[in-house]
Amino acid sequence: xxxxxxxxxxxxxxxxxxxxxxxxxxxxxxxxxxxxxxxxxxxxxxxxxxxxxxxxxxxxxxxxxxxxxxxxxxxxxxxxxxxxxxxxxxxxxxxxxxxxxxxxxxxxxxxxxxxxxxxxxxxxxxxxxxxxxxxxxxxxxxxxxxxxxxxxxxxxxxxxxxxxxxxxxxxxxxxxxxxxxxxxxxxxxxxxxxxxxxxxxxxxxxxxxxxxxxxxxxxxxxxxxxxxxxxxxxxxxxxxxxxxxxxxxxxxxxxxxxxxxxxxxxxxxxxxxxxxxxxxxxxxxxxxxxxxxxxxxxxxxxxxxxxxxxxxxxxxxxxxxxxxxxxxxxxxxxxxxxxxxxxxxxxxxxxxxxxxxxxxxxxxxxxxxxxxxxxxxxxxxxxxxxxxxxx
Ligand code: FAD
Numbered sequence: 536x537x538x539x540x541x542x543x544x545x546x547x548x549x550x551x552x553x554x555x556x557x558x559x560x561x562x563x564x565x566x567x568x569x570x571x572x573x574x575x576x577x578x579x580x581x582x583x584x585x586x587x588x589x590x591x592x593x594x595x596x597x598x599x600x601x602x603x604x605x606x607x608x609x610x611x612x613x614x615x616x617x618x619x620x621x622x623x624x625x626x627x628x629x630x631x632x633x634x635x636x637x638x639x640x641x642x643x644x645x646x647x648x649x650x651x652x653x654x655x656x657x658x659x660x661x662x663x664x665x666x667x668x669x670x671x672x673x674x675x676x677x678x679x680x681x682x683x684x685x686x687x688x689x690x691x692x693x694x695x696x697x698x699x700x701x702x703x704x705x706x707x708x709x710x711x712x713x714x715x716x717x718x719x720x721x722x723x724x725x726x727x728x729x730x731x732x733x734x735x736x737x738x739x740x741x742x743x744x745x746x747x748x749x750x751x752x753x754x755x756x757x758x759x760x761x762x763x764x765x766x767x768x769x770x771x772x773x774x775x776x777x778x779x780x781x782x783x784x785x786x787x788x789x790x791x792x793x794x795x796x797x798x799x800x801x802x803x804x805x806x807x808x809x810x811x812x813x814x815x816x817x818x819x820x821x822x823x824x825x826x827x828x829x830x831x832x833x834x835x836x837x838x839x840x841x842x843x844x845x846x847x848x849x850x851x852x853x854x855x856x857x858x859x860x861x862x863x864x865x866x867x868x869x870x871x872x873x874x875x876x877x878x879x880x881x882x883x884x885x886x887x888x889x890x891x892x893x894x895x896x897x898x899x900x901x902x903x904x905x906x907x908x909x910x911x912x913x914x915x916x917x918x919x920x921x922x923x924x925x926x
Contacts, residue, residue, distance in 0.1 A: 628757075
């Protein structure tokens with residue numbers, strides 16, 4: 536199928552933009568391009584998550600900050616998303632002896648929001664779909680694309696292959712981007728990928744008597760030298776707890792009793808709140824997940840293809856800024872489109888020029904914080920500051 540205009544004289548409004556990946560950044564990006572009047576085709580490898588019973592994702596909830604909100608605002612989505620978020624005005628530090636100390640995020644009234652990842656993704660997909668010039672193509676997994684012709688090859692759920700052409704390809708297909716693979720074959724493309732030794736797993740803290748088990752308007756943190764647990768509130772009055780720990784430590788805990796012993800030693804106050812039986816069971820529900828940091832440059836290929844979100848810059852989650860930075864990519868690209876009259880041959884290099892240093896800085900800050908956390912295990916005060924300053 537050839538969606539592209541192939542007509543140099545045709546005005547850019549008629550051009551077709553293929554957004555590959557209908558995750559958080561892809562769905563938001565579709566709104567941006569649709570608002571500008573492009574014909575937008577979103578290709579997402581999963582089935583439509585709005586119809587799925589279980590939505591697999593990288594984390595159940597995440598922290599939305601000012602950076603991400605600004606990007607949502609531009610396409611009229613800020614209020615919808617904020618209304619379903621839970622404000623977190625402070626961190627709440629849980630010490631080993633059970634005392635809790637709040638540390639505000641900023642001045643009075645400033646806060647970040649805990650938002651449900653699946654709901655955010657669904658809302659953004661539905662927002663994109665309200666534009667008559669947008670199509671959402673689910674169960675379309677990109678296999679490959681040609682830098683010479685721009686043709687993209689997708690495989691459908693039933694195994695059939697489809698070839699599709701567009702005027703601009705926007706790679707929003709996440710940390711393991713298939714779009715980015717073609718960039719790797721190009722001369723002068725810089726790329727680095729680092730897995731950190733820590734993994735993470737998520738646990739649910741249920742409500743008690745229909746109410747939150749802990750104070751809801753906080754991002755709860757249990758800093759424990761090389762380990763750390765955090766908990767963010769959900770609208771259903773549960774908390775999602777995320778345990779970050781080196782893989783070698785995860786591997787030492789192999790039975791339910793060992794889980795309880797481990798929690799008794801490091802997170803005793805969390806045991807009655809999560810529930811000992813649930814803890815023993817849920818700890819083994821999924822294996823610990825890896826965390827990768829990806830840096831690359833440039834973010835564009837000619838006037839044909841551009842990377843955004845985790846496809847351009849996967850960051851370790853210790854700054855809570857991965858999605859927020861990806862949302863900001865969309866906002867910045869949109870501003871450059873205004874400045875350069877939607878001329879892709881000028882916009883794409885300018886986007887790389889402006890955006891690479893900022894995204895790399897976020898990746899460095901996130902990694903720096905992670906490294907500092909490990910390097911200063913003996914300096915409790917330093918560690919404490921490091922943990923709490925950036926979450
Ligand atoms: P993704 O969310 O990975 O979406 C990519 C989409 O592309 C998916 O829908 C996928 O199915 C699709 N896809 C993949 N391959 C193909 C293909 N070949 N063809 C078609 N479609 C494809 N960020 C924050 O800002 N705040 C936080 O608090 C925060 N917490 C985090 C906690 C954890 C534990 C982790 C791991 C990450 C966290 N992040 C956070 C980072 C955030 O999750 C990512 O930055 C964000 O999901 C990036 O969005 P994306 O759309 O670029 O990629």
